[in-house]
Amino acid sequence: DAMVIQNPRYQVTQFGKPVTLSCSQTLNHNVMYWYQQKSSQAPKLLFHYYDKDFNNEADTPDNFQSRRPNTSFCFLDIRSPGLGDAAMYLCATSRDHAAGGSYEQYFGPGTRLTVT
Amino acid sequence: AQSVAQPEDQVNVAEGNPLTVKCTYSVSGNPYLFWYVQYPNRGLQFLLKYITGDNLVKGSYGFEAEFNKSQTSFHLNKPSALVSDSALYFCAVRDFSGAGSYQLTFGKGTKLSVIP
Structure with a gap:
């Protein structure tokens, strides 16, 4: 099945240690987005790629x-994570x-980031 | 600027009863409206959308929503609730008036609990 995949599902990093989250898609969609969602809050858009x-x-x-090195992959880098x-x-x-799209966005399962 | 309001943090309904999750919106242009559902530790799952046409839209899992332009509302309904419908529901709007047209603005979410 076509889908949006995020790895890892859970990530623990240390305060100030760079971390990279990855996303891949098999839907061949031209727009990719990254959202941040804190507990019990709405997702907040960080940025998006329209093609490149x-x-x-x-x-x-x-x-x-x-x-976004290619259509299928997109990475989120946090240079110095804070709590x-x-x-x-x-x-x-x-x-x-x-x-030819139909406007809705398709979401991956998410990566839960913990900062220690 | 576009905005979405979900006035209820939580909705409780008995299994088998009809459910309604409320949403009102504010945009400067024509609204494109969406409902998403989120289960614990999962990504958002698309339920339905209103783009144009019939004000009553039907979506996944028996959900439907009615677009009411005069009341700027897009309430989510289901005739008979299931325990498995218990989740967090997000209403979202996308304004195609120009700048920021790729931004999907979410409401804060409504937690639905279906009681057996």
Whole structure:
């Protein structure tokens, strides 16, 4: 089945130690998103890629970076994790309407990040 | 700026009874509206959407929602609740008026508990 895959599902890192979360998709969607979701809160968009074009949300801290080496893969890099960065990180994809998409986003299972 | 309000943090309903999860929205242009469900430690799962056309939309697992433009609402309904429907439900809006048109704004979520 076509899907959005996130690895690892659970990640523990130390305060200040860089960490990378990965996302892959078999849906061949041209848009990929990274969201941060803290406990009992709505997902918050960090950034998205429209094809190769990176779009950062205005309030996303510089500590968060992303890479999309090809259509299928997207990475979230946290350069110096703080305790406040502990959260669930959700990857999502969509196909732009111009490319024949139907607007909804498809989410991966998420990676729960713990910072010690 | 677009926004979504889910006025109830929690909804409790007896199994077999009808359920409603409320959502109101605010956008400057035409709204594209979505409902997602999230089970514990999982990603968001798409339920249904309103883009245009019939105000009553049907989605997965017997859920439906009604778009009401005058009341700016998009309430989620199901005629007969199941215990397995217990989860966190998010309403989301996407504004296609221009800038930020890829941003999906989520409500804070409503926890649905179906009591056997």
